[in-house]
Each structure stands twice: as C-alpha cells, then as structure tokens.
Amino acid sequence: MTAGILAFGAYIPRLRLQRQAIAAANSWFNPALKGLAKGERAICNWDEDAVTMAVEAARDCLTGIDRKSVRGLQFASTSFPFRDRLNAGIVAEALDIASHVAALDVTASQRAATSALLNALNGGGPTLLIASEKRRAKTASPYEMTNGDGAAAVLVGEGPAVARLVGSASRTADFVDHYRTDDQPFDYQWEERWIRDEGYMKLVPPVIAEALSRAGLQPGDITHFIMPGTLPRIAATIAKVAGLPEAGIRDNLQVALGETGVAHPLMLFGHTLESAKAGDRILVVGFGQGADAIILEVTPELAKLPARAGVSGHLARRKEEAAYNRYLAINDLVEIERGMRSEVDKQTPLSSLWRNRALLTSFLGGECTKCGTIQIPKSNICVNPNCNAMHTQVPHAFADKAGRINSFTADRLTYSPSPPACYGMVQFEGGGRMMLDFTDVDPEALEVGQPMRMMFRIKDHDTQRGFTRYFWKAAPAPTSAKES
Amino acid sequence: MASGIKDKVAILGMGCSKFGERWDKEADDLMVEAYEEALADAGIETKQINAAWLSTAIEDQHVGKSGVPLAIALRLPYIPVTRVENYCASGTEAFRGAVYAVASGAADIALAMGVEKLKDTGYGGLPQRSRGVLNSMSWANFSAPGSFAQLAAAYRAKHGTSPDELKRAMAQISVKSHDNGAKNPKAHLRNKINIDTVLGAPTVAEPLGLYDCCGVSDGAACAIVTTPEIAKSLGKHDIVSVKALQLSVSNGQEASHNSWDGSHFVTTRTASKRAYTEAGIDDPRKELSLIEVHDCFSITELVTMEDLFISKEGEAVKDVLDGFYNSDGGVPCQIDGGLKCFGHPIGASGLRMIYEVYLQMLGRAGPRQRQDEPHLGLTHNLGGFPHQNVCSISIIGRYGV
Numbered sequence: 036m037t038a039g040i041l042a043f044g045a046y047i048p049r050l051r052l053q054r055q056a057i058a059a060a061n062s063w064f065n066p067a068l069k070g071l072a073k074g075e076r077a078i079c080n081w082d083e084d085a086v087t088m089a090v091e092a093a094r095d096c097l098t099g100i101d102r103k104s105v106r107g108l109q110f111a112s113t114s115f116p117f118r119d120r121l122n123a124g125i126v127a128e129a130l131d132i133a134s135h136v137a138a139l140d141v142t143a144s145q146r147a148a149t150s151a152l153l154n155a156l157n158g159g160g161p162t163l164l165i166a167s168e169k170r171r172a173k174t175a176s177p178y179e180m181t182n183g184d185g186a187a188a189v190l191v192g193e194g195p196a197v198a199r200l201v202g203s204a205s206r207t208a209d210f211v212d213h214y215r216t217d218d219q220p221f222d223y224q225w226e227e228r229w230i231r232d233e234g235y236m237k238l239v240p241p242v243i244a245e246a247l248s249r250a251g252l253q254p255g256d257i258t259h260f261i262m263p264g265t266l267p268r269i270a271a272t273i274a275k276v277a278g279l280p281e282a283g284i285r286d287n288l289q290v291a292l293g294e295t296g297v298a299h300p301l302m303l304f305g306h307t308l309e310s311a312k313a314g315d316r317i318l319v320v321g322f323g324q325g326a327d328a329i330i331l332e333v334t335p336e337l338a339k340l341p342a343r344a345g346v347s348g349h350l351a352r353r354k355e356e357a358a359y360n361r362y363l364a365i366n367d368l369v370e371i372e373r374g375m376r377s378e379v380d381k382q383t384p385l386s387s388l389w390r391n392r393a394l395l396t397s398f399l400g401g402e403c404t405k406c407g408t409i410q411i412p413k414s415n416i417c418v419n420p421n422c423n424a425m426h427t428q429v430p431h432a433f434a435d436k437a438g439r440i441n442s443f444t445a446d447r448l449t450y451s452p453s454p455p456a457c458y459g460m461v462q463f464e465g466g467g468r469m470m471l472d473f474t475d476v477d478p479e480a481l482e483v484g485q486p487m488r489m490m491f492r493i494k495d496h497d498t499q500r501g502f503t504r505y506f507w508k509a510a511p512a513p514t515s516a517k518e519s
Numbered sequence: 520m521a522s523g524i525k526d527k528v529a530i531l532g533m534g535c536s537k538f539g540e541r542w543d544k545e546a547d548d549l550m551v552e553a554y555e556e557a558l559a560d561a562g563i564e565t566k567q568i569n570a571a572w573l574s575t576a577i578e579d580q581h582v583g584k585s586g587v588p589l590a591i592a593l594r595l596p597y598i599p600v601t602r603v604e605n606y607c608a609s610g611t612e613a614f615r616g617a618v619y620a621v622a623s624g625a626a627d628i629a630l631a632m633g634v635e636k637l638k639d640t641g642y643g644g645l646p647q648r649s650r651g652v653l654n655s656m657s658w659a660n661f662s663a664p665g666s667f668a669q670l671a672a673a674y675r676a677k678h679g680t681s682p683d684e685l686k687r688a689m690a691q692i693s694v695k696s697h698d699n700g701a702k703n704p705k706a707h708l709r710n711k712i713n714i715d716t717v718l719g720a721p722t723v724a725e726p727l728g729l730y731d732c733c734g735v736s737d738g739a740a741c742a743i744v745t746t747p748e749i750a751k752s753l754g755k756h757d758i759v760s761v762k763a764l765q766l767s768v769s770n771g772q773e774a775s776h777n778s779w780d781g782s783h784f785v786t787t788r789t790a791s792k793r794a795y796t797e798a799g800i801d802d803p804r805k806e807l808s809l810i811e812v813h814d815c816f817s818i819t820e821l822v823t824m825e826d827l828f829i830s831k832e833g834e835a836v837k838d839v840l841d842g843f844y845n846s847d848g849g850v851p852c853q854i855d856g857g858l859k860c861f862g863h864p865i866g867a868s869g870l871r872m873i874y875e876v877y878l879q880m881l882g883r884a885g886p887r888q889r890q891d892e893p894h895l896g897l898t899h900n901l902g903g904f905p906h907q908n909v910c911s912i913s914i915i916g917r918y919g920v
Binding site (some may be wrong): 374375376378379380381383384387388391394395408410411412414418419420441442443444445446447448449450451455456458459460462466467468469470471472478483484494504506 | 640641642644647648649652653655656657658659660661662664665666668669670672673675676721722723724725727771772774775776777778780781782904906
C-alpha cells in the first residue's frame with residue numbers, strides 16, 4: 036500500500052501589512068517598489084515565529100485526527116528560531132505528541148518541504164510534515180514586498196488518503212539564485228532575469244516531464260498546477276513550455292498573502308484541496324537548488340475530511356496593518372526605544388523549563404480523580420475548597436479548550452513589544468481558569484464573556500542570551516464558521 | 520476561639536518621615552527620621568527596646584536583606600531584629616510581629632519599622648522585578664495597575680454599572696484623597712484636583728488613568744509598642760491600643776477555581792470579618808470613626824468599601840458619590856491623603872496608616888483632624904494582585920473602648 040496525503044492544514048498570521056504602506060515609506064529611495072504595491076502580505080505578530088506558526092498549522096491539520104496515531108514529525112523551514120535545538124521538538128511538545136514521535140528539522144533550500152514530502156510519501160508511519168517560514172528582508176527591498184509569513188502542514192501515511200501520489204521526479208543543481216549564511220540576517224539575490232531563464236525555465240520543465248512520464252500521464256491530464264515563485268508570469272511561462280493547461284494554473288496568493296518560502300508549495304496545495312474534486316490531479320513543484328515535481332490525485336476521501344480553517348479560513352481571519360513603523364519595530368529592523376521596563380532579566384532556567392514542560396509547552400493542567408475538578412496548573416492538592424484531596428490529579432489538556440474572558444485590561448505600563456499589553460482571567464469550559472496574556476486582540480473590543488481560544492506563542496525574548504521562550508496565550512475565538 | 524489581641528498592647532509612640540521623592544536621602548536617613556519622632560513620642564531610650572521588626576518589600580533596590588540594615592541604622596544594642604516581607608502588607612506584618620512579642624510577654628517594649636526607597640529605579644511606578652522562576656514563565660505579563668484594573672471590568676459586569684458611572688466614582692475617590700492630602704505636610708502629593716483632571720489623564724491600564732494610581736514614594740514609618748500597664752507606668756494617660764490584627768492570604772482558589780467572579784477581594788472579606796469579631800465590632804459602618812485603606816488604585820478603594828462591609832454590595836459607587844467617605848462624611852476614608860497622596864513606600868505603608876489612626880485618636884492630626892471625636896479606626900493593606908494576594912487589617916482605638 037502506498038502512502039498518501041491523509042489531511043492538510045495551514046496557518047497564516049492575522050496581520051496583513053499593506054503594500055501601499057511599504058511603498059509610501061520607501062519609494063523615495065526605490066521608486067520601483069510602487070510597481071509591487073498591490074494587495075497585502077501576511078506578517079507575524081511580535082510573538083510569532085516559524086515554530087509558533089508550525090504548531091498552529093499542525094493543529095489545523097490534525098483536526099479530527101487521533102494525535103496518538105502520528106509517528107513522525109518533519110519540520111521544514113529556512114527561518115528556524117534555533118540553529119542547534121530541535122525546532123520540530125518544540126512543536127512536538129506543544130502538540131503533546133513528543134514522547135512517541137521521531138522528529139526532524141529539514142532546511143537549507145526553498146524546496147525543503149517538497150523534498151520532505153517525497154520522503155514521507157515513500158514510506159514510514161504517519162508523518163506530520165509542517166513547513167513554516169518567517170523570512171527577514173531588508174527594509175525597502177523587493178522581498179519585503181513579496182515575502183509572506185505562514186505555515187502549512189500535511190499528514191502523510193497509509194490509510195484513507197485524500198490525495199495519493201501518482202508520480203514524481205527530482206533534480207538537484209547547485210544553482211544559487213539567492214543564499215544566506217550563518218552570520219548574515221538577510222538573503223543575497225542575483226538578477227531576476229537570469230534566475231528565470233537559466234533557473235526556472237531550464238530546471239523545472241524537464242522534471243515535470245519526467246514526473247508525468249512516471250505517472251503515465253499527459254500534460255493535459257493535470258487539473259491544478261502549483262508553481263510557487265514571485266517572478267512575473269513564471270507559472271504561466273513554465274505551463275506553456277511544459278504543455279500544461281493554462282486554466283489549471285493556481286493563484287500563487289501573492290496579492291492576499293505573499294510568498295511563504297518553504298511553506299508555499301504546501302500552502303498552495305492546501306488551498307487547492309479546499310476546492311478540488313475527486314479525480315483531480317495536482318502537480319506541485321518545489322524550486323530551490325534543483326526542483327521537485329509531485330503529482331497527486333484527489334480521492335473521494337477528501338469530501339469526508341472534517342472542516343478546518345485551512346488556507347481560506349486563515350486568509351479570512353485578517354487585520355490590516357498600515358503602520359509600517361510597527362512592522363519595522365516588531366521585526367527588529369529599527370532600533371526603537373523600548374524603555375527601562377524592558378531591561379528585566381528574562382533568563383529561562385532550562386532545568387525548570389524541562390521539569391515544567393507539561394504546563395509550559397504542552398499546556399496540560401490537572402483533573403482531580405476524586406472530585407472531578409479541572410484545574411490549571413496541575414497541583415499536589417486539589418484547588419476545590421470542598422475537596423483539597425492530595426495527589427489525586429491526572430494530566431488534563433487545556434490547549435484545545437474554549438474559554439471566556441472573566442476580567443481584562445489593556446496595559447500601557449508593562450513592557451510589551453507591541454503595546455498595549457492585553458491580558459485577563461480566562462475561564463475554560465468544563466472548569467479551570469488562568470490569568471493569561473492575550474494575543475491578536477483589538478484592545479477596544481475586549482469584553483467580559485468574550486469567547487477565546489488558546490494559541491502557542493512567544494512569551495519572551497531573552498536578548499541577553501538569545502533564547503526564545505514560548506507559552507500559550509488566549510486569542511479571540513473565531514467569529515464565523517469560515518474562520519473556524 | 521482564641522481570645523485575640525484586643526487591648527493587650529498599647530502604642531507608646533509613633534513616627535513617620537515625610538513621604539515623597541526623597542532624592543537626597545538614603546533608606547537609613549528615612550528610618551532615623553521616623554525613629555526620632557517615635558522615640559520622642561514614646562519618651563524612652565533605644566536601650567529600652569527589647570526586640571524589633573523591619574519591613575521592606577523591594578529590599579534589593581535599597582537596603583538588601585535581613586534585619587541588619589535596621590540594627591545598623593538605629594544602632595540597636597544586639598537585640599533580636601527580624602526582617603519581614605509580605606507584599607504591600609509588609610508594614611502591618613512588622614507591626615504584628617512587635618505587637619505579638621509584647622502580648623506574649625517575650626518583650627516589654629518592641630519596635631516596628633517600615634521603609635522603602637523606591638525612587639532609585641530610574642522610572643515611575645513600581646520596579647519591574649522577577650516573580651520567581653516558574654511564575655516568570657507562566658504568569659501573564661501583568662503590572663500592578665493592570666492586575667487591579669481588571670476589578671473594574673468584573674465589577675461592571677456583575678453589577679451592571681456603566682463604564683462612565685464607575686469611572687466618575689473612581690475619579691471622586693482620587694479627588695477626595697487629593698483634598699485630604701493637601702492638608703498633610705508629610706504627604707507626597709499636596710495638590711488639589713477635580714474630576715476633569717482625573718478623567719482627562721492618560722490611560723495607564725484600561726480603565727485606570729494616571730490619577731487612578733497612587734504615588735510611588737520614598738519613606739519610613741515607625742511604631743513603638745508596649746503593654747497598657749507599662750505605658751501607664753511611663754506616664755501615658757491617653758492610651759491608644761490595638762483592637763484587632765488579622766491577615767488573610769490567597770491559597771490559589773481565586774486564581775484557579777471558578778468560584779470567584781473577579782469583582783472583589785476574598786481575602787479582605789475574610790480578614791475584616793475576623794477583625795470585627797476580634798475587636799467586638801457589630802456594625803462597622805456605625806462604629807468605625809475613620810478608615811485608612813489600601814487605595815493603590817481608585818478601583819481598589821471602591822470595591823474595598825464593600826469588602827469591609829461598610830457599603831452594601833453594589834452600593835459603593837453611590838456612597839462614594841454621596842460623599843460618605845469624605846473627610847466630613849460618615850466614615851472618612853484616607854483622611855491623610857491615603858496611598859494616593861500621602862504616598863506608598865511599600866514596607867512603610869501599613870505603619871503609616873496606623874500612624875494616622877493613632878494621631879487621630881489622640882487629636883493630634885492638625886488641620887485634617889476628624890471633627891467628631893474618633894474612637895476606633897481601621898487600617899487595611901492589600902499586597903499582590905486581586906487574584907492572589909495578602910490582606911492585612913488592623914483596628915486601633917482608644918484603650919477601653
């Protein structure tokens with residue numbers, strides 16, 4: 036039995052930087068930016084990175100699936116927050132599946148995700164493949180315009196596949212269209228016309244042809260053609276050369292999202308699945324030091340997949356960001372006066388982080404086996420004043436619980452990279468409560484009783500030691516089925 | 520039930536430094552300033568003191584740990600000196616240590632000193648500091664105003680109070696404290712303000728504005744206590760004694776169990792009930808002559824009026840706007856300006872409140888003296904955050920009342 040795609044999911048940060056705002060700030064220096072100033076791009080909030088987005092995309096992907104069934108986790112990105120600490124391990128702990136999965140980081144090429152997908156399709160237990168990217172770009176560069184932040188995930192394994200592999204091909208070439216080294220924060224790029232003519236046009240069509248041949252298909256059999264890339268008309272040009280139907284070229288989501296790097300092939304794949312029908316054949320290309328071409332055929336199982344936010348849901352969950360200066364500040368692209376309150380030492384004792392990982396990373400609380408009271412944090416003595424039993428609590432998961440605001444404030448005194456800091460008491464359905472930071476909120480719209488859900492986010496940056504610590508925060512629950 | 524502390528211990532003397540931005544003074548200067556006044560008031564010498572307690576809450580910003588800084592500042596003669604810390608209730612804790620020492624017979628005369636030197640941080644408001652290893656990783660990023668501000672959201676939701684009405688009552692609380700502080704030469708803030716000043720101020724933590732927050736000050740306050748018998752033998756006629764000392768500490772129930780609605784202080788309700796029993800008070804609204812409460816923020820004072828069972832639940836807004844807590848009202852609250860205007864050097868604040876009640880009982884409060892002759896006064900401190908805190912209550916009055 037061959038492996039196929041069992042499920043898919045996505046995450047796109049809520050903030051959408053308006054490209055007009057980028058152009059307005061920078062066209063004095065580079066007037067050509069005006070030509071790119073259409074639509075918006077997704078940008079991370081100050082407390083998001085490739086890891087937090089990966090967790091959310093994975094949760095979306097695993098909607099309705101027993102997490103205990105996952106055996107492997109692969110995490111693809113070129114913007115991992117940690118160079119030597121398993122980023123996939125943080126994600127696995129946050130998903131509370133760490134103890135039974137093998138986890139691996141895949142990196143160093145824009146096609147890391149498609150290559151990892153081929154590996155996963157070639158065997159092994161159910162593997163959760165997540166691609167997540169938050170690429171930095173220099174101020175006033177074209178890439179600041181065309182990049183987008185986001186994550187996508189697929190679950191790969193044997194079983195009722197929503198799409199099954201029918202053919203693939205790969206080619207590796209040390210073609211350096213851009214690169215980034217250990218000690219440099221930004222990419223260095225070569226000329227676009229050369230990348231198009233010598234790169235895409237010479238490397239991609241032969242790989243597509245080989246994949247089609249292995250699948251025993253003609254170009255006209257492809258229903259959807261996914262070709263990430265920001266070069267003008269690159270997908271259409273390749274489709275023409277490869278003989279693919281023009282009508283099947285998928286929107287690269289440049290106007291609404293931006294190019295999400297390693298995540299983009301899977302992002303477009305997820306977006307395609309959201310409207311695909313059984314029998315559709317999807318061709319996904321990954322480009323970067325060579326190319327991967329993967330052909331998948333949609334099965335009737337797709338219609339049975341439980342509803343999820345996916346790409347469209349997250350595209351609908353959006354807040355326009357017109358403040359270019361805030362984007363610069365929360366991405367450390369400008370030295371902003373953060374005030375003395377930001378100077379508090381944020382050291383994370385790693386021994387304590389490990390000891391408390393159930394609470395801090397997996398967000399597990401406790402359930403009293405004597406009186407049934409649900410509580411967080413889990414404690415030695417039950418918090419119910421009519422119980423107070425000792426050592427009776429078993430772990431209880433809070434990450435997917437619905438909650439409501441009991442009290443709140445918007446605080447302009449405490450240090451926050453994006454003030455005001457909003458937080459309050461959140462009471463969970465079924466029991467338990469916690470004073471929690473809020474994220475992705477509109478301060479003026481907060482109210483007692485407001486429905487909230489939990490999201491995995493950056494809690495603090497320890498700038499002195501370069502450590503990022505994560506915790507769970509409360510965000511407004513989706514307001515429409517579309518955002519789910 | 521235990522017999523309690525009522526009338527077992529008398530206040531022999533008290534002192535209080537001027538509160539404020541004391542840029543030219545060290546913590547030991549402030550302690551000596553309060554001590555000289557207390558010593559002269561008590562009419563004793565240092566060598567007669569048998570034991571001492573020092574309260575500071577943010578000691579790492581000034582004197583450091585232990586009882587040594589007090590022993591050195593006052594040159595105490597190798598007697599027992601203990602440093603206590605219990606958030607903003609620290610000052611009352613030092614007092615409790617000294618009072619219990621006298622009541623137990625372990626000491627004839629004991630001293631309580633509270634001091635805080637907060638203005639060496641480089642910024643306004645309380646210092647930002649570590650909360651403990653795990654707490655720093657799991658607690659929300661809350662400040663003091665942000666945690667107390669949430670009382671307003673929960674209070675509005677519970678009582679259906681409109682934001683405007685609540686904000687006006689909160690503003691009146693600050694206006695009243697500024698009126699009172701203007702008459703107090705030792706107060707940090709002595710300017711009068713009006714409701715528009717409060718409503719127009721920048722927001723600190725929604726819905727608290729700048730004038731809803733108390734001052735952060737340098738200062739020290741000191742009490743010398745003994746038995747009523749020794750006080751008489753030292754020539755005291757007008758004796759002020761301790762009627763009740765209670766403390767209530769959150770056990771995590773408000774923070775983790777869904778039985779608390781967020782609009783009041785479980786600790787204050789518990790501690791005040793016990794204090795009234797200990798002092799033999801049946802109706803605090805009628806029997807208390809004045810109160811000094813922990814008005815770190817205007818909304819704290821407002822809900823505290825209900826938690827002390829002086830205003831009925833849901834009626835504090837009306838009582839405040841009616842002037843019931845003004846200096847000429849039924850139960851004057853913060854007749855010395857309160858934390859809001861006298862200032863809030865944390866470790867000293869509980870002792871400062873007792874100092875004011877003590878002066879009022881003796882008719883020594885000058886232009887701010889309560890007109891009706893006072894008999895009983897209550898002080899109240901809250902440390903921490905509404906969802907987990909320490910509450911201390913003391914009731915002080917004329918001996919024999």
